[in-house]
Amino acid sequence: MTIDTLKTFYSEALHQKLKEFLTIDEVYQLIETPKYSNHGDFAFPCFQLAKLKRQSPQQIAEELASELNDTAFSKVEAVGPYVNVFLNGKLLGPSIVDKVLTLKNDFGSHSFGKDKTIAIDMSSPNIAKPFSMGHLRSTVIGNSLALLANKCGYNTVRINYIGDWGTQFGKLIVAYKKWGEESKVRQNPIGELFKLYTKFHEESENDPNLEGEGRKAFKLLEDGDPEITRLWKWFREESLMAFKKIYKLLGVEFDSYNGEAYYNDKMEEVVEQLKHAHLLETSKGAEVVRLDELNLPPCLIKKSDGATLYATRDLASALDRQNRYKFDQALYVVGQEQGIHFKQVFSVLGKLGYQWSDEMKHIPFGLYLKAGKKMSTRKGRVILLEDVLNEAIKIAQDNIKLKNPDLSFASEVAKAVGAGAVIFHDLKNDRQNDIEFSLEDMLTFEGETGPYIQYTHARAQSLLRKASDVQIKDFHGLDDHESWEIIKLLHQFPQITEKAHNDSSPSVLAKYLLQTAKAFNKYYGKTKILVEDEEKMSRLALVESVTLVLEEGLFLLGISAPKEM
Numbered sequence: 119m120t121i122d123t124l125k126t127f128y129s130e131a132l133h134q135k136l137k138e139f140l141t142i143d144e145v146y147q148l149i150e151t152p153k154y155s156n157h158g159d160f161a162f163p164c165f166q167l168a169k170l171k172r173q174s175p176q177q178i179a180e181e182l183a184s185e186l187n188d189t190a191f192s193k194v195e196a197v198g199p200y201v202n203v204f205l206n207g208k209l210l211g212p213s214i215v216d217k218v219l220t221l222k223n224d225f226g227s228h229s230f231g232k233d234k235t236i237a238i239d240m241s242s243p244n245i246a247k248p249f250s251m252g253h254l255r256s257t258v259i260g261n262s263l264a265l266l267a268n269k270c271g272y273n274t275v276r277i278n279y280i281g282d283w284g285t286q287f288g289k290l291i292v293a294y295k296k297w298g299e300e301s302k303v304r305q306n307p308i309g310e311l312f313k314l315y316t317k318f319h320e321e322s323e324n325d326p327n328l329e330g331e332g333r334k335a336f337k338l339l340e341d342g343d344p345e346i347t348r349l350w351k352w353f354r355e356e357s358l359m360a361f362k363k364i365y366k367l368l369g370v371e372f373d374s375y376n377g378e379a380y381y382n383d384k385m386e387e388v389v390e391q392l393k394h395a396h397l398l399e400t401s402k403g404a405e406v407v408r409l410d411e412l413n414l415p416p417c418l419i420k421k422s423d424g425a426t427l428y429a430t431r432d433l434a435s436a437l438d439r440q441n442r443y444k445f446d447q448a449l450y451v452v453g454q455e456q457g458i459h460f461k462q463v464f465s466v467l468g469k470l471g472y473q474w475s476d477e478m479k480h481i482p483f484g485l486y487l488k489a490g491k492k493m494s495t496r497k498g499r500v501i502l503l504e505d506v507l508n509e510a511i512k513i514a515q516d517n518i519k520l521k522n523p524d525l526s527f528a529s530e531v532a533k534a535v536g537a538g539a540v541i542f543h544d545l546k547n548d549r550q551n552d553i554e555f556s557l558e559d560m561l562t563f564e565g566e567t568g569p570y571i572q573y574t575h576a577r578a579q580s581l582l583r584k585a586s587d588v589q590i591k592d593f594h595g596l597d598d599h600e601s602w603e604i605i606k607l608l609h610q611f612p613q614i615t616e617k618a619h620n621d622s623s624p625s626v627l628a629k630y631l632l633q634t635a636k637a638f639n640k641y642y643g644k645t646k647i648l649v650e651d652e653e654k655m656s657r658l659a660l661v662e663s664v665t666l667v668l669e670e671g672l673f674l675l676g677i678s679a680p681k682e683m
């Protein structure tokens with residue numbers, strides 16, 4: 119846990135008076151932050167002291183308040199059983215703002231991850247299927263977790279574990295051979311392939327032989343049949359091209375695209391290891407690892423026809439990743455419905471004696487719902503992410519045309535704002551919660567949205583441009599309430615990046631940025647920043663530090679911050 123140095127001020131002053139009763143750590147732990155800042159910056163509750171001293175907490179608060187006099191506090195008051203302090207912002211502010219201005223984009227960085235590597239399994243869509251909203255969540259959460267890990271000093275490896283293997287590709291190949299047309303697939307690969315796959319399922323309700331044909335085709339694929347392999351490769355390439363368009367819009371890149379198929383010829387090794395460790399058992403013709411003692415269903419390794427499974431590939435890929443990257447931690451950013459699967463995989467690795475499996479973590483997230491129901495790829499409730507992104511970008515473009523028709527790089531800015539809207543709408547929600555899908559909410563550029571923060575940043579940037587006569591921005595302290603509220607938030611940024619990383623929770627950062635943008639807009643609404651007086655330089659220094667933190671914060675969410683919009 120990072121220590122809040124402002125809180126330390128207060129705890130040290132209190133501790134001077136309370137040495138016989140509480141340690142400095144105890145004092146620090148007890149200090150609270152009042153909900154409303156007009157009640158003070160910090161509050162110290164006196165209940166525990168009251169027990170120790172056998173006095174009423176109110177009385178103790180009164181006494182303590184009268185004894186605390188330090189120039190670091192502009193006001194100390196007893197409010198019932200609490201001692202509330204107002205810090206002297208003019209005195210404490212300069213070191214905070216200086217730090218931001220000196221460290222610039224490095225402000226909020228940590229080094230505790232140095233020389234350690236985190237492998238992040240993220241995005242991982244399935245070929246020949248539309249890129250779903252679930253895969254959007256995995257992509258943007260994973261990307262932000264990678265950026266946050268980098269901010270804490272870690273090396274990261276982003277792995278897009280493409281779903282390109284399994285019996286469904288046998289089915290798809292059968293469907294294509296029966297009903298497919300090459301030109302149609304070329305024109306609209308994902309749409310057409312998905313149609314074929316759906317048709318296969320409809321037809322197989324009346325034709326019991328189809329399933330068998332699908333299995334046979336997959337077996338041929340596993341064995342490397344040239345004709346079937348050629349088709350599969352083609353489907354895979356077309357799908358990847360479509361996915362890469364989306365990644366480009368979202369601004370996300372990967373270090374590896376090794377998906378499930380990559381492990382086709384690497385599974386025997388793990389199966390051998392399981393055999394060797396006497397962990398494999400036969401159950402109804404299939405080979406499984408029993409996990410009864412962990413209260414988990416058996417992990418299926420091989421089906422009765424010898425075909426390997428999703429879990430088998432995840433075991434093989436984990437071994438390969440540990441060999442290749444020597445990861446200290448591995449995160450799997452995957453929907454919560456796969457919780458049991460990952461528990462099984464991690465447990466089997468543990469049973470094989472791999473200590474590093476303790477450092478593997480499933481990072482689950484909730485669903486996108488539509489009218490309260492799960493959005494499924496089967497039942498026509500699909501929303502295509504590419505359409506959502508393009509719509510968002512178009513709205514951003516229209517907005518720019520209206521408000522700032524002469525903006526240079528307008529189409530670049532529109533892309534940043536459109537994508538920012540979609541990404542922020544996802545990340546502001548606690549990861550585990552379901553999100554009601556609403557294009558409208560996602561795309562409003564007011565309220566608690568990405569574009570609101572981007573706009574606040576651009577507004578601050580424009581102040582800096584207008585003040586180009588002030589070259590050196592040096593902060594000497596300001597004494598209004600609104601600027602101190604901003605400075606306290608700036609001061610929290612390093613704690614926020616650490617917490618967002620530790621909790622694997624980009625929403626911690628997203629909410630912080632909303633707060634900071636709001637605090638800045640309040641300041642901006644009240645204060646004439648560019649007016650010529652002796653505090654102008656300090657005000658501009660504050661504005662500059664706000665731009666730095668907003669920009670860096672957005673960057674850590676995977677969102678860019680245009681200087682003008």
Ligand code: ARG
Pocket residue numbers: 239242243244279280281432450452
């Ligand atoms: N392709 C899978 C799906 O869409 C997600 C893969 C997650 N990663 C993994 N290593 N299993 O459901």
